[in-house]
Amino acid sequence: MPMPVYRLNTGNRRSETPHMHPHRRHANRFLISSALLSMLAGSAMGAQPRTLDLKTGPVRVNTLTNMLSPNQVRPQLLPERMVMVLDGPMSPERRQKIEATGVAIGDYLPTNAFVIETREARLDNLRLLGFVEQLVEFDNAWKIEPTLEARVPISPERKAIADQGKIVSHVYLFSGASIVDTKKDIEQMGGVEIINHELLDRRFMISIVATPDNVRKLAQISDVQWIEAAPEITFRNSSTRWIVQSNTNGFFPVYDNGLHGENQLVAVMDGRVDINHCSFTDPEGDPIGPNHRKIEAYNTSTSNPDYHGTHVAGTVLGDNGFDDNTRGIAYESRLIFDSTPSFSFSSLNTHLTTHYAQGAAIHTNSWGDDGTTAYTGMPRAIDTFSFNNDDNLVIFAVTNTSTLKNPENAKNCLAVGASQDANSQNNFCSGGRGPTADGRRKPEIFAPGCNSRSAQVGTSCGTFGLTGTSMAAPAIAGCAALTRQYFEDGYYPSGVPTFDDGFTPSGTLVKAMLLNSAVNMTGITGYPSTQEGWGRVLLDNALYFPGDDEKVIIRDVRNSSLDALNTSETDEIVVTNEDIAVPMRVTLVWHDAPASPNSSFTPVNNLDLEVVMPGGQVLLGNNIVNGQSTFDTTTDTINNVEMVMLPAAIEGDYTIRVHGTAVNQGPQGYALVISGAVTEAADLCPADLNGDGTLNFFDVSAFLAAFNAQDDAGDFNNDGSWNFFDVSEYLSAFNAGCP
Numbered sequence: 001m002p003m004p005v006y007r008l009n010t011g012n013r014r015s016e017t018p019h020m021h022p023h024r025r026h027a028n029r030f031l032i033s034s035a036l037l038s039m040l041a042g043s044a045m046g047a048q049p050r051t052l053d054l055k056t057g058p059v060r061v062n063t064l065t066n067m068l069s070p071n072q073v074r075p076q077l078l079p080e081r082m083v084m085v086l087d088g089p090m091s092p093e094r095r096q097k098i099e100a101t102g103v104a105i106g107d108y109l110p111t112n113a114f115v116i117e118t119r120e121a122r123l124d125n126l127r128l129l130g131f132v133e134q135l136v137e138f139d140n141a142w143k144i145e146p147t148l149e150a151r152v153p154i155s156p157e158r159k160a161i162a163d164q165g166k167i168v169s170h171v172y173l174f175s176g177a178s179i180v181d182t183k184k185d186i187e188q189m190g191g192v193e194i195i196n197h198e199l200l201d202r203r204f205m206i207s208i209v210a211t212p213d214n215v216r217k218l219a220q221i222s223d224v225q226w227i228e229a230a231p232e233i234t235f236r237n238s239s240t241r242w243i244v245q246s247n248t249n250g251f252f253p254v255y256d257n258g259l260h261g262e263n264q265l266v267a268v269m270d271g272r273v274d275i276n277h278c279s280f281t282d283p284e285g286d287p288i289g290p291n292h293r294k295i296e297a298y299n300t301s302t303s304n305p306d307y308h309g310t311h312v313a314g315t316v317l318g319d320n321g322f323d324d325n326t327r328g329i330a331y332e333s334r335l336i337f338d339s340t341p342s343f344s345f346s347s348l349n350t351h352l353t354t355h356y357a358q359g360a361a362i363h364t365n366s367w368g369d370d371g372t373t374a375y376t377g378m379p380r381a382i383d384t385f386s387f388n389n390d391d392n393l394v395i396f397a398v399t400n401t402s403t404l405k406n407p408e409n410a411k412n413c414l415a416v417g418a419s420q421d422a423n424s425q426n427n428f429c430s431g432g433r434g435p436t437a438d439g440r441r442k443p444e445i446f447a448p449g450c451n452s453r454s455a456q457v458g459t460s461c462g463t464f465g466l467t468g469t470s471m472a473a474p475a476i477a478g479c480a481a482l483t484r485q486y487f488e489d490g491y492y493p494s495g496v497p498t499f500d501d502g503f504t505p506s507g508t509l510v511k512a513m514l515l516n517s518a519v520n521m522t523g524i525t526g527y528p529s530t531q532e533g534w535g536r537v538l539l540d541n542a543l544y545f546p547g548d549d550e551k552v553i554i555r556d557v558r559n560s561s562l563d564a565l566n567t568s569e570t571d572e573i574v575v576t577n578e579d580i581a582v583p584m585r586v587t588l589v590w591h592d593a594p595a596s597p598n599s600s601f602t603p604v605n606n607l608d609l610e611v612v613m614p615g616g617q618v619l620l621g622n623n624i625v626n627g628q629s630t631f632d633t634t635t636d637t638i639n640n641v642e643m644v645m646l647p648a649a650i651e652g653d654y655t656i657r658v659h660g661t662a663v664n665q666g667p668q669g670y671a672l673v674i675s676g677a678v679t680e681a682a683d684l685c686p687a688d689l690n691g692d693g694t695l696n697f698f699d700v701s702a703f704l705a706a707f708n709a710q711d712d713a714g715d716f717n718n719d720g721s722w723n724f725f726d727v728s729e730y731l732s733a734f735n736a737g738c739p
Contacts, residue, residue: 050085050133053110053601055374056142061085061113064136068127078118080222081106081174084126085113085134089662091567094131101125106175107225107596108604108664115174115225115596142598143219145228149212151371154232161209168195168230169215170377171206172597177223179204185221192218200349201384201594205377226597228376231369231406233340235271235308236397236470239422240315240448241329244479246540247425247519253540254482258497261317261330263488264481265296267355267363268313268337268474271306273298278461279318279326279454280335292334294319297358299338299351307457311466312366313337314455315474317481325453325463329478330485336360340367348407349381356389361507362484364477366397366470369406373437375595375602379410383594386412386507390558390591390669393507395477397469398443399432408443409436411602411640412591414480414511418449418472419521419536426536427523431469434530438601440638441622444533445518447475476514479539483513486543492554495545500720508671509556512589515641516552516673517542520627527627534643542675549582553680555658555672559591562711564667565607565660572657572691574681575674577649584649584676586611586656588621588642593665601638606662607670608635609642614652619644635661646676653681685738687730689713695734703730 052059067074067082084103086094089112098105102120109115115138126132149167153159161168173182179197183206186192191214195207207230208215218224245254273280275288275295282293290296294317319331336355341347352363369378382394394413399405408415417431429450434442449472456462486492487509490501518535520527528534544552553575557563563571577584588609595602609621611629621642623632629644636642658670687695689702707714707722716726716733 051111052083052113052142054142054598055600056144056146056598057600059139059142061134061136064134067135067137068123068132070127074123078121078123079137080117080119081138082116082118083109083113083136083138084116084132085136087131087133088112089567090114090664090666092666094129097129098126098132101129104176107598108593109596109599110601110603112664114664117176140219143224143226144216145226145374147372147374148215148227148229151229151232154234154371158232166209166211167215169208169210170228170230171208171218171224172226172228172377173204173206173223174225175202177204177225179206182206182221182223185223186218189214189217198347200381201388228374228597229372231376231378232371233367234370235340235367236400236468236473240452240475241327243422243425243448244329244475244537244539247538249422253545254543257491257495257543257545259482259485259489259491259543261333261478261481261485264330264333264362264485265336265359266316266330266333266477266481267352267358267360268309268316268335268477269340269351269363269365270312270337270367271309272300272302272304272339273313273335273337274305274310274455274457275302276305277310277314277318277326277455277457277459278320279314279328281320295335295337297336297355299336299354305457308366308466308470309337309339310457311452311454311464312364312470312474314463315452315471316364316478318455320461326455326461328454329475330481333478333481340365348378349385352381352385352392352394353389356392361391362393362395362477362480362510364395364474366468366473368396368399368408370399370401372406373403373409374406375409375437375599376406377597378407379413380594380597382407382410383412383592386410386591387559387593390506390508391504393480393510395473395480397473400430400468401432404432404434404436404442408432409440411440411595412507414445414476414514415443415533416469416473416476417443417446417531417533418467418469419446420450420523421448421452424450424523426521428521428531429472430467431472431531434533436602438603438638440602441528441530441533441641443531444641445476445515446521446532446536447472447479449475476537479514479537480510482539483510483542491543491545492552493544495548503556506556506558506669506671508589508591508669509554509673511641512587512671512673513542513552513554514539515589515643516585516587516675528624528643534641542673549579549677550675551678553674553678555670557669557671559667559669561669562706562709562713564669565658565663566666566668567660567663569660570657572655573672573674574653574655575678576653576681577651577676577678579677580648580651582649582677584646584654584678585674586644587673588658588670590640590668590670592640592668603638603640604665605640605660605668606637607640607642607668608659608661609644610657610659611644612655612657614650614654619646637661649676654678686716687733687736688738693738695738700734
């Protein structure tokens with residue numbers, strides 16, 4: 001593994017509620033009309049219909065041979081993998097009909113296209129479906145990263161390989177392809193050194209060393225889907241505690257209300273932490289493990305501790321028992337640690353999966369690959385892990401160079417920049433400017449990272465200052481741990497710890513809460529922007545406590561929930577704003593499915609946020625100028641964070657909708673956070689579970705399905721259990737009818 005270069009700028013848990021908070025009102029669900037769906041599909045996901053947006057360049061599919069054309073003479077033996085183009089987004093019904101023809105559906109390719117396996121396919125039946133427009137061959141020219149040779153080596157190991165005229169590359173196979181057969185094909189070609197191979201989510205990746213010409217020859221192997229340059233990892237390198245909580249010197253409202261990170265485990269991947277520093281020691285002498293004061297798991301050698309990793313871990317959760325610079329943001333939290341992974345998607349996923357199995361759902365990382373802006377294996381690993389494990393939030397410091405890099409360009413990570421410290425916290429300190437290569441908004445949030453003081457390696461209890469995004473990301477991780485504790489300890493919705501209200505929040509809910517709390521950094525022009533994202537974290541804005549003017553309403557929908565959205569479905573909630581003087585904000589976040597290795601346009605599932613004001617005016621997510629939502633009618637087709645901001649929201653009822661505009665790999669869960677002087681409007685017809693305004697057999701059927709699946713809609717009395725009382729209460733509501 002190459003030597004990392006720092007990015008410096010010179011307990012026990014209660015059983016989780018798996019899908020949604022028990023006090024969640026049942027969302028009204030309805031379908032978008034087919035005409036509207038077709039209109040939305042025409043512009044959905046930001047790319048041109050009948051164009052494949054690939055990293056190798058856009059491809060107009062109508063210029064390619066269509067194997068579904070009745071006049072097309074097909075070869076006797078079709079390619080094993082092809083690209084299927086639809087006339088609009090995928091839906092569960094369409095997927096079922098396609099699979100019934102014998103087609104195996106693989107990666108989504110923008111727009112409205114999918115990689116498919118044709119071994120068992122009956123192509124005539126596929127053509128008769130009507131919504132499949134084209135079937136084209138997967139061209140070998142689409143398999144090779146155009147900038148394969150452009151990366152400048154950093155480490156001595158990479159420089160030595162480059163001196164031999166060779167490069168290190170990653171070869172990705174199609175999902176389900178045979179690693180044994182592919183390695184034989186590579187060996188028969190010759191001139192390629194195979195370093196290793198790894199598996200993630202049914203897709204193998206092979207690391208190789210070869211000349212660029214020999215690397216390109218591998219595209220001829222049928223099981224090879226994509227070839228890219230291997231990354232190189234570099235590191236990204238008090239008053240922070242009050243700035244992130246209240247921005248008032250000496251005022252700690254989150255601590256004052258009992259949240260310090262108790263029973264929270266935070267994973268850190270970095271240089272080795274000095275376990276003998278007072279921030280991490282156990283005075284009782286307990287070994288690392290469940291009984292250790294600060295360290296739950298240490299997954300590598302403890303020898304040769306590192307200044308960067310020690311400082312980062314101290315910022316998240318360090319504590320020597322005194323209120324000084326050794327104390328981190330979530331100072332009662334405990335550490336799960338490992339060194340940075342090797343430069344591959346499988347290694348990163350293995351680290352994340354191991355840390356999650358050990359109890360961590362917050363993962364902070366202050367390192368990255370400054371050699372590329374592309375969506376490569378590492379961001380795809382983050383998106384895969386986050387989509388498949390929705391308890392988790394993965395946090396990354398953005399680069400300290402001028403332009404956003406990798407893997408903070410992952411869709412599902414929280415990308416963090418550094419603001420300045422006390423007295424200048426509204427000013428920029430460090431962080432690459434977005435957007436991502438495909439136009440998404442990153443970075444997303446800021447925290448202090450200029451001359452931040454934390455634990456100093458090689459001292460018994462010393463501290464020192466470092467500057468960079470490396471220092472900001474662990475501060476955000478500490479805020480995430482406090483937010484997670486807020487929900488697990490049952491602070492929502494009352495603002496005080498209530499055991500029966502406790503539940504395990506999704507990573508998207510934690511992310512939505514942090515982003516919803518953020519404030520404009522006035523030292524940066526424009527808000528929000530691709531330099532400051534959504535602003536600097538101010539945690540007290542998000543967490544409601546008794547006496548606060550600003551309340552919060554949430555929805556936390558898991559991918560596995562019956563409330564998760566498919567194409568054309570919509571969830572709706574009505575809230576009442578009671579005070580124009582209290583700003584209102586609505587934040588929607590979802591963890592998107594990972595993009596195909598070939599795609600230059602990474603969004604897969606598109607949800608849209610809509611807020612209908614008391615007078616009927618409609619606000620759409622992310623149409624914001626200088627912190628104020630506008631009546632622009634443009635929908636955001638690329639970001640998986642959408643927000644509506646109303647600094648002075650008129651009093652009255654607001655209808656908030658989440659549309660499943662194009663869910664190609666679903667169903668899709670999400671988190672919704674609404675803050676302000678808001679209360680949830682009464683549900684006048686709670687038994688109308690399908691939201692069609694009529695009570696009938698379909699509502700009863702929906703209730704029974706939810707009840708049997710122990711989904712939240714089946715817990716009708718919101719007591720966290722599924723029993724006779726839920727059935728009785730539902731029948732009473734059904735018999736009462738709708739007004």
